[in-house]
Structure formats: C-alpha cells, structure tokens
Amino acid sequence: MPKDHGIGAAQKRREDVRFLTGAGQYTDDISVYGQTYCAFLRSDVAHGTIKSIDTSDAEAMPGVLRIFTGKDFEGIGGLPCGWQVTDKHGEPMKEPGHPVLAQGKVRHVGDPFAAVIAETLEEARDAAEAIVYDIEELPAVVNMKAALEEGAVKVHDDLSDNLCYDWQFGSDQADVDKAFAEAAHVTTLELVNNRLVANPMEPRVALGEYNRANDESTLYTTSQNPHVIRLLMGAFVLGIPEHKLRVVAPDVGGGFGTKIFHYAEEAFVTFASRQLNRPVKWTSTRSEAFMSDAHGRDHVTKIELALDAENNFTGLRTDTLANMGAYLSTFSSSIPTWLHGTLMAGNYKTPAIQVNVKAVFTNTVPVDAYRGAGRPEATFQLERLVDKAARELGVDPIALRRQNFIDSFPYATPVAVEYDTGDYVATMDKLEEMIDRQGFEARREESRKRGKLRGLGVNCYIEACGIAPSNLVGQLGARAGLYDAATVRVNATGSISVMVGAHSHGQGHETAFPQVVAEMLGIDESMIDIVHGDTSKIPFGMGTYGSRSLAVCGSAMVRATEKIINKAKKIASHLLEAAEADIELKDGQFTVAGTDKSVAWGDVTLAAYVPHNYPLEEIEPGLEETAFYDPSNFTYPSGAYACEVEVDPETGRVEILSFAAADDFGNVVNPMIVEGQVHGGIAQGIGQAMLENCVYDENGQLLSASYMDYAMPRAEDVPFFQVDHSCATPCTHNPLGVKGCGEAGAIGSPPAVVNAVLDALNAGGMTVDHIDMPLSPHRVWKAMQG
Amino acid sequence: MYSFEIESPVSVADAVAALGKEEAQALGGGQTLIPSLKARLAAPAVLVSLSKIDEIKGISAADGVLSIGGGATHASVAAEAGAYPALAALAANIGDPAVRNRGTIGGSLANNDPAACYPAAALASGATIVTNTREIAADDYFEGMFTTALEDGEIVTEVRFPIPEKAAYVKFEQPASRFALVGVFVAKYPDGVRVAVTGASEEGVFRWEEAEAALSGNFSASALDGLSLPAEGMMGDLHAAPDYRAHLVGVMTRRAVTAAQ
Numbered sequence A: 001m002p003k004d005h006g007i008g009a010a011q012k013r014r015e016d017v018r019f020l021t022g023a024g025q026y027t028d029d030i031s032v033y034g035q036t037y038c039a040f041l042r043s044d045v046a047h048g049t050i051k052s053i054d055t056s057d058a059e060a061m062p063g064v065l066r067i068f069t070g071k072d073f074e075g076i077g078g079l080p081c082g083w084q085v086t087d088k089h090g091e092p093m094k095e096p097g098h099p100v101l102a103q104g105k106v107r108h109v110g111d112p113f114a115a116v117i118a119e120t121l122e123e124a125r126d127a128a129e130a131i132v133y134d135i136e137e138l139p140a141v142v143n144m145k146a147a148l149e150e151g152a153v154k155v156h157d158d159l160s161d162n163l164c165y166d167w168q169f170g171s172d173q174a175d176v177d178k179a180f181a182e183a184a185h186v187t188t189l190e191l192v193n194n195r196l197v198a199n200p201m202e203p204r205v206a207l208g209e210y211n212r213a214n215d216e217s218t219l220y221t222t223s224q225n226p227h228v229i230r231l232l233m234g235a236f237v238l239g240i241p242e243h244k245l246r247v248v249a250p251d252v253g254g255g256f257g258t259k260i261f262h263y264a265e266e267a268f269v270t271f272a273s274r275q276l277n278r279p280v281k282w283t284s285t286r287s288e289a290f291m292s293d294a295h296g297r298d299h300v301t302k303i304e305l306a307l308d309a310e311n312n313f314t315g316l317r318t319d320t321l322a323n324m325g326a327y328l329s330t331f332s333s334s335i336p337t338w339l340h341g342t343l344m345a346g347n348y349k350t351p352a353i354q355v356n357v358k359a360v361f362t363n364t365v366p367v368d369a370y371r372g373a374g375r376p377e378a379t380f381q382l383e384r385l386v387d388k389a390a391r392e393l394g395v396d397p398i399a400l401r402r403q404n405f406i407d408s409f410p411y412a413t414p415v416a417v418e419y420d421t422g423d424y425v426a427t428m429d430k431l432e433e434m435i436d437r438q439g440f441e442a443r444r445e446e447s448r449k450r451g452k453l454r455g456l457g458v459n460c461y462i463e464a465c466g467i468a469p470s471n472l473v474g475q476l477g478a479r480a481g482l483y484d485a486a487t488v489r490v491n492a493t494g495s496i497s498v499m500v501g502a503h504s505h506g507q508g509h510e511t512a513f514p515q516v517v518a519e520m521l522g523i524d525e526s527m528i529d530i531v532h533g534d535t536s537k538i539p540f541g542m543g544t545y546g547s548r549s550l551a552v553c554g555s556a557m558v559r560a561t562e563k564i565i566n567k568a569k570k571i572a573s574h575l576l577e578a579a580e581a582d583i584e585l586k587d588g589q590f591t592v593a594g595t596d597k598s599v600a601w602g603d604v605t606l607a608a609y610v611p612h613n614y615p616l617e618e619i620e621p622g623l624e625e626t627a628f629y630d631p632s633n634f635t636y637p638s639g640a641y642a643c644e645v646e647v648d649p650e651t652g653r654v655e656i657l658s659f660a661a662a663d664d665f666g667n668v669v670n671p672m673i674v675e676g677q678v679h680g681g682i683a684q685g686i687g688q689a690m691l692e693n694c695v696y697d698e699n700g701q702l703l704s705a706s707y708m709d710y711a712m713p714r715a716e717d718v719p720f721f722q723v724d725h726s727c728a729t730p731c732t733h734n735p736l737g738v739k740g741c742g743e744a745g746a747i748g749s750p751p752a753v754v755n756a757v758l759d760a761l762n763a764g765g766m767t768v769d770h771i772d773m774p775l776s777p778h779r780v781w782k783a784m785q786g
Numbered sequence B: 001m002y003s004f005e006i007e008s009p010v011s012v013a014d015a016v017a018a019l020g021k022e023e024a025q026a027l028g029g030g031q032t033l034i035p036s037l038k039a040r041l042a043a044p045a046v047l048v049s050l051s052k053i054d055e056i057k058g059i060s061a062a063d064g065v066l067s068i069g070g071g072a073t074h075a076s077v078a079a080e081a082g083a084y085p086a087l088a089a090l091a092a093n094i095g096d097p098a099v100r101n102r103g104t105i106g107g108s109l110a111n112n113d114p115a116a117c118y119p120a121a122a123l124a125s126g127a128t129i130v131t132n133t134r135e136i137a138a139d140d141y142f143e144g145m146f147t148t149a150l151e152d153g154e155i156v157t158e159v160r161f162p163i164p165e166k167a168a169y170v171k172f173e174q175p176a177s178r179f180a181l182v183g184v185f186v187a188k189y190p191d192g193v194r195v196a197v198t199g200a201s202e203e204g205v206f207r208w209e210e211a212e213a214a215l216s217g218n219f220s221a222s223a224l225d226g227l228s229l230p231a232e233g234m235m236g237d238l239h240a241a242p243d244y245r246a247h248l249v250g251v252m253t254r255r256a257v258t259a260a261q
C-alpha cells in the first residue's frame, strides 16, 4: 500500500495552495513605506565608448530624486566571479572588471549605464528617456571563433585578447593519442549547444531598504540563494558587514539557475537606498529580462570517439568553445569546466578522455548556469556522438550503449569523479519495456502509410548533483564552500520550525522536507514547517541549484534532527526514570524498551521548555539544534530516455509523439514532486531541442528579444510523459540515500529528441548526420533538401 | 507606457468626433496596440476605445453575405460565423483565449500585420471593408505591410464576406508567436477561385494568381502540380528563409484545397 505519510508518500505540495490562490508573496508584492522606483538606462548597442552622459534635463523632471551613472560607482567593487579557473598553462583565468553601472564602455545590448530614481515608475522611465548621452558605437564581436582570431575587436581593452581561459582536463595526452592512433573506427561530430534564455515566469525584482536607526540594509530579491548574495554583495561589492545586511528571497517564481547570480541591479538598489535614505525598487520588464538575465549554454564543440574493432569505446576527445558573454557572471567560469568536463565519461567505461575548453568573451549578455549547467552540454555531445557512431557502424544504438556501460561501482572515471552507485542496465531495460520497442517498426510502418516519417531516439545520461566536498571544490577554484545547513527548532508544544539554507522556488521543499522529519520523529507533517529565504532567520546555507537541496541541505536537516532525537531521549529517560539506552522513539512516543512505559513527543518537548522536572545539571533546557553538512562526494543520478517523433516530410515539422524517462534518483522522498520535476525538466529539454534559441545578429543586436521570436514550449508542444524511478540505487554517502532530480529531465532529454528526428530522416532514405538545435521546421526541411 | 487620456464613446459618431482630437487613436481589443504602448513604441495623447459601441459588434448572414461588425471579437466570430465555417475556424485559431476574447476583426484589418490571419480571409473572399465614410474592396484595401487604404481617424465598422461554395484556411505557425509563418486562404466562388497568402511576402498579404487560374479550372490539389512561387520577395527572418516560405506557400495551398473539399 502506498504510504501517505513520511518518506515515500506522494503528498500534494502544500505550497500550491497559496500559489494557486494568489496568496504567494513574491518580491514585487512587497512594498515598503517611502518606496521609490528605479529605471535603468541600458545600452542599445553591443559595444561602444561612453563619450558623455548629460543628466541635467532628466534631473529636472517631475518626481526625479536622483540619477546615477558609472561615475557614482568609482571606488566601489565590481560584481565578482565565484570561481577561478586555472588554464592549461597554470595561469589564472582572465577576470575583467564588471562595474555595477558601465564605466567608459558598454559591452552588450542591455548593459546598464545610468539609473533614475523617482517617486513613481513612470516618472523614472520618462526621465531615463530624457537622459542625453553620446555613445560612440564600436564594432562588436559576437561569434566565438571570430573573437579568438588575431586582431579581433577586444571586449575588454585591458585584457590581451578575448580568451578567458584555455582549459584542458582528463587523461594523459599519450593515452588519448594512443587510443585514436590504434582505433578501428573514429566518429567525429561538430555541434552547437544553442544559447537559451531561462525565462522564469517571475522576472527579477530587487528592493533595497536602508534603516538609519541601526545602519542596516535589507535587500528583497528574486534569488535562489540569499546567503550567497549577502556574502558577494556585502563583502565584494558594497563593503557592508554581514550583521548589517539582510537578504530576503521570498516566494520566487522559478529560477532555473538564472536567479543564482549576484546581479548589478541588486547591488544598485541597495547602494542607492543608502545614498537616498529611501527604499528603492526595481522590477524587470520581460524585455529587460531578455537582455539582462544571464543566458545559458552556448557551446560550440567538436567531439571525437575512438572505437576498437569490437566497438568498444577506447578514447574520447572534445574541443569546446564556451561563450562567457561580455562579463563573468557569478559561476560562469565553472560551468564549461568543472560541471561539464567531469561528466564527459557519461555512462561508459571509455578509458582515455580529454576535454579542451576555451572560454571566450563576446559582446553579448553574460552566460552562466541554466538548468543542468554544463551537464546537458556534456550529455548532448556524448549521446549524439554515440548515436552517430552506431549509424556509421551499422549497429543498434542501444546495443552499442549497453556494450560500453560502466557495470561495476564505485567507478573512477578518467575525468576525476568517482560514481558511487548506478545500474545503467536496469534503467535501459526499464526504458525498453516502457516504450514497447518491439512494436516500433509496426508503428513506423503505420506512419509511413500516412506519409509521415517516424523515428525513435534513445539516450542515457549521468549527472553530478550536490557539488562537493568543499575542500575539493576549493582546490578547483571555487571561492565558496558548498555545504548546507539546517536548524531544527522544536517548540514547547511539539510543533517544529526547520530553518534551512536551501531555497524553494518550485522544488516543493515545504512539502518534502517535513516528510523527512516526520518520518524520523514519527509525528505528523502538519506539525512541521520549513522556513527559508531570509538570512535573518536561517543558518548560513548555500541555497538551491545543481539539484542539491535534499542531498545536501536535507542531509544537514537529518543530522540536526538526529541531535534533537538524542537530546529528546535524554529528557525522556529522565521523565521515565529509565536508562537512556533503553529509550525507543516510535510513532511520536518515547518508550522504555520491552515495557509499556512511555511518554509522548509533546510531553518531552514541553519538559524541555518548562523544565520543572528536568535534568538541568546534565543538559540545557530547550530543544533546538543546528547542523552543517558537507558531502563527501557528488551524487550521480542517471537514466535512460526515449523519444518518438513523426516528421512531416513536406514541411519539416516535427511532432513529438511520446517521451519516456527511466531515472535512478536513489531514494525518493515524495514521488509526486519527483515526477513533477522530471516533467518540467523534460519540457525544458524539449524546449531547447525543438524551439528555444537566443539569436544575435553580427552587430550584437538581440534578435530573439521577446516571445514573438523566442519560442517557449507550451503544453501542446509536449506529449504526455511516461516516467519511472523504480530502478533506484541509493546514494552511498548521504544519510537519506538521495541523489537529486531537479535537472535530470533537462539534461537527459535533448539528445533523445534529436536522435529521434535523425532516425526518422535516415530511415526515410535521407542521409543526415546532424541538425543543430532547435529543430525548427525550417532547419529540418533544409536538412532534408540535402 | 506614456500617459494618455481615454474615451469610451458608445456610438460611431461620437467615436469619429473623439478621433478628431489631436493625436487621438482608436483602441480596438488592444491586443496589438497595448503591447506597443507598454513598450513605449506608441504615444497617442487620446485613446478612443471602440469596445462600448454595440452597433459595430453584430454578426449576421443574409443573401449569401456574412456581415461582421468591425468591433466583433475573434471569439464571437468563432462562435457566430457558422454561415462561413472556414472563417469561423480561422477566428477560433487566432492567438489564445485572451487574445480572442479581446482582439477584433476591425483591429486586425486596420493593423494589417503581414503575418495576420484575417487579411488572407478578406482578400480571398473579395470582402468589402466598410468604414464610417465609405466601402473599400479588399483588392484595394491592403497596401503592404502594416499599411491600408484607411485614412487617419477612419473606423472599420463592418466587413462583408461573400460566402463561398467551398473554402479553407491553413496556417503554418511561426513557432514563437504562432502567427502565420505562411497562411493560405482558398475560397471557391461560382465565378472562380481566389487564393490569398499571408505571412510570406515582403509586400504583405497577396493573391496567388497562377494558383487561382489553375484552381478555377480544376478545384483539386493536383491542379497545382508544377506551380511554385519564386523565393524572391518572400520574407526572411529567424524562423524561415525566403525559399522555405515560398515552398510552404505551395504546400499550404494544396492542403487548403484538400481541406476545402
């Protein structure tokens, strides 16, 4: 019988009640007394020299309180990058300055160079338009290959060129060369991982408030990690000590990575509110979001696979150009390196792997983590390549994968990581069962009779979640720790508030986290609430990204709850006049083992706070514990995905008929939430594969700058998903055995879609090696024309 | 948005008077105009809302002609234009429910977006666009992208569609906006077939005369065999190159003819 309480129960998300009935409290819903409004003036050219900015007319306009330009930020820190990558020559990456408001030059369309504070938003916007400026347009560099050519226009004049770093990673050169020299077959593929705009439903918002009475600043912001923002903004940009700075990230309407980073607008409103002694609010328009939210992906890769005569993978080599945009966003440098190179082994025991990545500055919006961050890029390259190899060799693509699967664990890859568990055969078996592979040829024939080309695409994926441990990532260049923290505060009557460092912006923490504590204590979930998103309430945690919340913060919560249980047992042993070792906790009752003597959870908690009958000489009153948890390894979710499509040969239009996902997430706390995460991830993956594309023209103008041109996936673009997570190999190193499920769908789905379309075309008699995403009707039609 | 005055007259006469004011502009359903106001791309001083004028909302069929008030919403056309099923189906497939419940046929025809659906229907049907001052034949009305024969302050009060024997509209959607990447409206009348194409040409909606001639002799998809349009003059953008659009016009025309049988 399915459980309805505790770990494993498919409880409905309790937060949905407020979200669905309009009671959510998003940043823009927060307004404070005396609030002013901010409008940014943003560059409409991709590259230019700021000759002059004359704000005098604008300052005289109604309601205008103050206008800031880059000059006001001289001597103030720029936006920091949180990860220093060391290149293959041992040199640190190039780290250009990133002022809050542009100084001297603008470097991408959307780069803010002035900001108006006014009594109303319309007054601020009117005044921003009245600022007179002279920006001399310079030639822009947009294409990464062109940016690396001799004599290319430089994005940053103080750097020697546009190369941020040239990174190399993996096996010894000799081993890789040998694998290719001795290969019976080499498959080569060049591909683009298309640039994406995350497009969370809620645009970014920042509200800065300064309290002169205690010299304290508060920033309300749409963030996935309020403590990270407090640390970066307080310590690196504005020089405000932590105890005078509070960051609140209330309900957040989707993040997908793009709300991890510390943005100029956050620092600006905090700074300006201190200057004016008035609260300052900025709410992004959708148009601003397109040109100021960090973008995702944008890799161009050449990848090669060496196989021996028995079709065993013997070597893998990749060459990637990764777009950084005009400035280094908070975690940008780590995405194409440590979150991408380390995943290149995939599910396969390829013995020699070399990853080369050049990160490039261009006159475009900064690029950083977007759902999956590096891992979708790795998966896409590898799984497209394996499919191409199978086609070239004339072997079954699933059989080729199975033959090369890693089949014993733990497994140390040539790209530094050690997979603790997995069962790739099991997920592939499950997948084949889900998709009725035997019946596929009959379905293909049926489509053919209707004049359509049917295709089946399959891929595997492996991902690494809960990036850790801190001492390792520190060696790799991270400028932060990657632990998390939880405080379990038990109240006198037994109800519990759990303050967590993780931040929920769609992940359902408020439902899933209490299920864990409820299971451990044997009490009802309704007695437990999760508190998150406010640095003045929660312990120092690193927030939510990289599918880390349950694996890292959930583990901290388990450790803190264990401390609670230990102390509660001491109290119970006192109340029951029994030895502590004999106390058992079950269903919210502390019982003396082998007797019917017991005391209820609520009696113990009450004793802790009303310690009349209490061992005060042995233990402190109260029942509140904190734990920090730093994982010893990543977790490695994995799975096998399949997609079936039909292509209209006359128009190139692709219809996705079905999509199946067999995932191994280890233990699952709430299967309904897990399925929801997979559904959302696959929808975004299908979005990348079929629809989404962020396009600049050669002058650096953003062509896909609204929903009229940037195609988001809609309900009718995705089929009903078949999802399964029954093939579970629990994580071996965290207390819950959980792996993380937030990004899997987005990581695992694009190659299946593309593989399916190529299968349809090739089985339909065409020879098409590859089509770059998104597979728009036009691109597919063009590929079909040969 | 810049600030503006708004007036909501209840008669065409009052609306015409209000539109005589300095920098006044008609507001239909606002589905095109309001986004451009929000983006500060337009700055009318006075908006004259037409949505309270009941006399331009009616939909009725008589003597083989379907008359639709210029203020009728796409949703009401979808629901009430049963006398001309291909037109009702076109309206039912514009945008999303919010757009259909606000957007109007008058606004669509006045705007004449090169990728909009109604212009194809009006041109293929040889419709008459009726304004507060005159009647304009569809063949004389569309003057290229976003340009029409309307004068400043002229209001589309009614559109009269002769009801064809057979007709169909087939729209191949632009993936992002869902406007027509290419849309073809085919209508068969006793005196011949008319084919109007939207979404494709740099000149806006146009009639494909070779196809009309072929289909007037033989109203079947096979009559189009061997006919194609040159890529030259077709729009090229992020979503489709001119040659692809030209190709799609052929495919969509054949499909429309088949659907109209």
Ligand SMILES: Cc1cc2nc3c(=O)[nH]c(=O)nc-3n(C[C@H](O)[C@H](O)[C@H](O)COP(=O)(O)OP(=O)(O)OC[C@H]3O[C@@H](n4cnc5c(N)ncnc54)[C@H](O)[C@@H]3O)c2cc1C
Pocket: B025, B026, B027, B028, B029, B030, B031, B032, B033, B034, B050, B070, B071, B093, B094, B095, B096, B099, B102, B103, B104, B105, B106, B107, B108, B110, B111, B113, B115, B116, B117, B118, B154, B155, B156, B157, B177, B178, B179, B180
């Ligand atoms: C998300 C979305 C999707 C859409 N998809 C489609 C689609 O698939 N196909 C399609 O064809 N359209 C589509 N549209 C456009 C939609 O049909 C609009 O409703 C239409 O273009 C304009 O009509 P409106 O009544 O909203 O006009 P408004 O936006 O109010 O006005 C548009 C212009 O027409 C003028 N005007 C309005 N009414 C009159 C009148 N009676 N007489 C004279 N001038 C007038 C206005 O002054 C203005 O210049 C879409 C719109 C949106 C927002």
